[in-house]
Amino acid sequence: MKIIVPMAGRGSRLRPHTLTIPKPLIPIAGKPIVHRLVEDIAGVINQKIDEIAFIIHEDFGKQVEQDLIAIAEKLGSKGTIYYQNEALGTAHAIMCAKDSMTGPIVVAYADTLFRADFTLDTSADSVIWVKQVEDPSAFGVVQLNENNQIVDFVEKPKEFISDLAIIGIYYFKSGEALRSELQYLLDNNVVKGGEYQLTDGLENMKQKGMKFVPGKVDEWMDCGNKNVTVETNSRMLHFLDIDGENLIAPDIRIENSTIIPPCFIGDDVVLIDSIVGPYVSIGKGTHLHNTKIKNSLVQTHVHIKNAKLDNAMIGNHATFDGNFTSISIGDYSILE
Template identity: 60%
Template sequence: MKIIIPMAGIGSRLRPHTLTIPKPLTVIAGKSIAQRLVEDIAVGINEPIEEIAFIIGPASKGFPENTKEKLERIAKNLGTKGSVYVQKEALGTAHAIYCAKESLTGPCIVAFADTLFKASFTLDPNVDGTIWVKQVDDPSAFGVVKLNDGIITDFVEKPAEFVSNLAIIGIYYFKNGDALRNEIEFLLNNNIKEKGEYQLTNVLEFLKEKGTKFVPGKVDVWMDCGKKDPTIDTNKQILGFEYAKGNNLVSDDVVLENSKIIPPCYIGENVVLENTTIGPFVSIGENSVVKNTTITNSLIQTNTQISNASLDNAMIGNHVKYNGKYTSVSIGDYTELI
């Protein structure tokens, strides 16, 4: 089994937090979105992983120079090979996958690093592919599927009129990765675009017309990381899941001076808390200092200094200095409000 992770998008809806780092590398409860996605899939499929292929954007789109090294380390920690490809130009979902064409062989799972989830990954050996879907209130913002007797019959990209409320969440299993590669190649060679881009939904339709049978996969929890408020809610859900499993989320070297931590919280290494109450549902990255502050339900990144604040539903980036009265703030990297 191979895992293909397209993650070249910069996440403009999550700005200012994605001005200096792309959304898939945003850290939630101590791990990047991309790392959490890969680990959840690896645990869920419960079978050997031959390779994990990541498709990233160029450095000009905000991807740090050490991105390749970080992603290869994620794969290595899971006991497998890591490959990193670059999508130099954003030309659509199908084009992004094709950037990893050398890795598109044999059975594979394709998962876009846009959201996190809890899902069943039991793969039926008798089907050609699985597409994980979730019921949504507004399907016009998603690609959707139509079903007949448990088989997917139609794929519609962001329908203007209602055809289905089963949204494709960006996770796919293909029994034949070679066939997927060939159909994307046909799409590109014939310049078949929809809404100006090469869409994966068109490729799925080509495969279906040639006899490929797709079934829907069940998603129990779908966690959005597209904007600030949903990302904070995702942090809350993940902290709850990790705490329920009994995982220790607070580093042993945290300095507590007249302070307390109300779980569940993630506190990274070398954090100092003075006259401060943290939690519940707060993540604070490494090398941060918080003084005379109360924080609940918030996501704080690394190397940040916060003082004299009362924060709730806040998202604060890396290397920030914040001293103020506002509560539900969204502050990007390298910002000073003192």
């Protein structure tokens, strides 16, 4: 099994945090989004992951590439880097990794996390991860027949067709079959809105009689902008706490401070005269002094004092001293 992860987008809705790091490498409850994503996929498919192919922009730099390779290696997989330097659509992005599209594959877009308890149907030609939503008009949805097979893909339906939204994770029994269909789109310039779309390839595969079935997830967590990313961090902390995962490093220093779980607190964190939690992630090397913080995401080596924070997101190596509450400041920012 291989996992293909298109992640070349700039993540403009999450600026300033994505000015210095790609969105999929922003930590959620102590691990990068993409790390948690591939871990969760591995848990659902319950098979050995031979390779994880990351599709990035060449400008992301060598350190990002090394970090991604390390994520793959932690899962016992080979990590491969491909480049998409021009945004030409979902089908084009996937085809940047065409050399890795052999055998069974999972395609997963790296701006979403999920929780699921289902067994992958490897007899199907394709499984499309979906989540039941209240307002399907905002999403691409799938329509099922009486045999629980997908018979149609509809983008943002104005009239009710289905409430099963496509979350952006797909299984294909044959990577070669998907590659062939997407190559057809590129060769024949089949575009919508100036981009090559994966859904056009899926429709062609369906028309040829391939069997598509849904994989229904229990939770779908977005990381599109600051507010939903902070919310996703809180929800992930809740799930990890239920799972009994140890979220607090053993070497933190606490002076006259309280931690209200669930919280992730990394190595070498110092808490002085502070109240932390619930639903806070604090990266390694961060110092808090005279601070109350809840429902927030703080990255590494941050210094915060005299603060009362809620729904905040703070980048690496930032310094904050003040009374603002719901803030979003990027790496190396100073507010004092």
